Amino acid sequence: xxxxxxxxxxxxxxxxxxxxxxxxxxxxxxxxxxxxxxxxxxxxxxxxxxxxxxxxxxxxxxxxxxxxxxxxxxxxxxxxxxxxxxxxxxxxxxxxxxxxxxxxxxxxxx
Amino acid sequence: xxxxxxxxxxxxxxxxxxxxxxxxxxxxxxxxxxxxxxxxxxxxxxxxxxxxxxxxxxxxxxxxxxxxxxxxxxxxxxxxxxxxxxxxxxxxxxxxxxxxxxxxxxxxxxxxx
Numbered sequence: 762x763x764x765x766x767x768x769x770x771x772x773x774x775x776x777x778x779x780x781x782x783x784x785x786x787x788x789x790x791x792x793x794x795x796x797x798x799x800x801x802x803x804x805x806x807x808x809x810x811x812x813x814x815x816x817x818x819x820x821x822x823x824x825x826x827x828x829x830x831x832x833x834x835x836x837x838x839x840x841x842x843x844x845x846x847x848x849x850x851x852x853x854x855x856x857x858x859x860x861x862x863x864x865x866x867x868x869x870x871x
Numbered sequence: 872x873x874x875x876x877x878x879x880x881x882x883x884x885x886x887x888x889x890x891x892x893x894x895x896x897x898x899x900x901x902x903x904x905x906x907x908x909x910x911x912x913x914x915x916x917x918x919x920x921x922x923x924x925x926x927x928x929x930x931x932x933x934x935x936x937x938x939x940x941x942x943x944x945x946x947x948x949x950x951x952x953x954x955x956x957x958x959x960x961x962x963x964x965x966x967x968x969x970x971x972x973x974x975x976x977x978x979x980x981x982x983x984x
Contacts, residue, residue, distance in 0.1 A: 795972065804875075804961050804975035805914070848914070852971075857921055858904075858929060859973060861914040 763788045765862035767849050773868045774839055782834040782865045784849030793852040794832050795859060796825050798845045805848055839869045873897055875976035877962050883982045884952045892947040892979050894962030902965045903945035904929075904973060905937060907958040914961070920945055952983045 766785045774780055786794065793812055797805035809818045811827040818825050822843060824835045834847055846866045850859040878893045896903065904919040916929030920939040934956060936948045945964075949956060959980050963973040 793971070797975075802978075804963075804977050807972055807974060810972050850914075857902075857927070858916050858919060863911065863913040 763851060763853050763856075763860045765849055765851055765860055767847075767862035767865050769865060770863070771866040771868070773870065774836075776840060776869055776871050777838050779835070779837045779839070781836070782847055782867070784832040784834070784862055785830060786832070786849075786851050787830075788851050788853050788860075790854035791851060792854040792856070794827055795850040795852070796832070796834055797848040797850065799848055799864070800845050808847075836867070839867075841869045841871050843867065844869045875962055875964055875974055877960075877976040877979050879979060880977070881980045881982075883984065884949075885984050886953060888952050889948065889950050890952065890981075891949075892960055892962075892981075893944070894946065894976060895944045896962075896964040896974075897943065898964060898966070898974065899942070900964035900966050900974075901942070902967070902971070903939065904963040904965075905935075905945070905947045906961045906963065907931065907956075908961060908978075909958050917947065917960075949981075952981075954983050957981060957983045 764787045768783045796808040799805045809825040814829045826833045846864040848864045850861040875896045905917040906914045918937040920926045923942045938946045961978050962976040965971040965973045
């Protein structure tokens with residue numbers, strides 16, 4: 762069964778304190794690993810799609826990486842506006858749906 | 872370009888009442904989805920439509936029905952609401968085949984008393 766586990770559940774950082782969020786997964790035949798950002802009271806906002814181990818993508822202070830068992834979302838010198846819940850999801854080959862993790866709630870204190 | 876829109880934003884129902892949640896996208900996407908999001912449960916797929924004229928069950932379809940009205944619109948109906956259906960409902964769409972990068976609407980918050 763496809764599984765996505767995100768850790769930690771919640772993370773508090775000081776502004777400028779870099780860290781990483783983890784997404785561990787088990788799937789037979791990965792066809793995409795997705796990262797989303799969700800602000801309170803809003804829908805998830807697409808950030809990245811990764812397709813193969815070793816792939817990396819960057820956007821502003823965020824960088825997503827992928828191995829055969831995990832994906833990391835690295836946040837460099839975060840700002841308070843980076844506070845949100847970050848969701849990880851995967852798609853198995855041949856499947857017509859995404860499987861989501863439960864998210865990491867990130868708080869950046871000024 | 873509004874993306875994915877949902878109506879209503881918030882609704883209160885009594886047990887046994889029915890209602891339809893509306894979703895529309897203006898991105899010319901082929902696939903559309905309905906999710907529910909509950910604390911500690913993450914996003915769970917209710918139904919999806921891989922193309923106009925087709926619908927399929929997701930992870931938690933019981934108590935719901937859907938209609939893909941045309942390429943733009945995908946509605947979710949609760950025939951007899953139950954307190955267990957209190958949740959936040961999200962509609963999403965993707966360009967190509969189902970399972971590709973999905974773009975979400977702002978959500979409908981539903982409270983069933």
